[in-house]
Amino acid sequence: MSFDDEWNQLVAEANRRREARTRLESAEGGGRGGAELADADFGLEDGPVRSxxxxxxxxxxxxxxxxxxxxARAAGTSHSGWLAGAASDGCVNAWQRRLHGLSDLVEDAADALTEAMDQQIDQDRSTAAGLRASSRWLEGA
Structure with missing residues (x-):
């Protein structure tokens, strides 16, 4: 590549950057400074999910x-001589085990929800930081 070709390429690139900066600054809201972007609210809220x-x-x-x-358990044990007493106890015990199992599943789901929200917020913050860095690069271009 000759010197003239390289020079023309550099001038064209500088013009593209200048035009991009002009478009950014003339966009609605204008070119916001890096400090203002650092304080920008990206709407990242974990409070509702945690609540x-x-x-x-x-x-x-x-x-x-x-x-x-x-x-129901008391009825089964107080009438232990009845044939229904043991069946009642068995039924109550099985039902309580099932309810506790379902309760464990609900708690696991709440933990998974919190973990997924934490990951999403982290990813959103990472994206926001990348946007800020890119905007600073564009401002300096």
Missing amino acids: KASGIRTATTEARSKSKLAD
């Missing part, structure tokens, strides 16, 4: 501590 996950954990903890099935 829901916390509510789920609270509800499952409260549900575990309640024993509405205790009456």
Whole structure:
């Protein structure tokens, strides 16, 4: 490549950068400075998700501590001579195991929701940081 070709290429690139900067600065909102971008609100909120996950954990903890099935168990044990007593106990025990299993699944889902939200927020913050860096590069171009 000759000197003239290289020089023309550099001038063309400088003109493209100048035009890009002019378009950015003339866009609605104007060219925002790096400090203003650093404080920009990208709408990254984890509070609502954390609140829901916390509510789920609270509800499952409260549900575990309640024993509405205790009456059925008491009926089965107080009438132990009845044939229905053992069946009632077996039914109550199986039902409570199932409810506790479902409660464990709900708590696992709340944990997974919180973890996924954390990953999404981290990814969004990383994207925002990349946008800020790119904007600074464009401002300096």
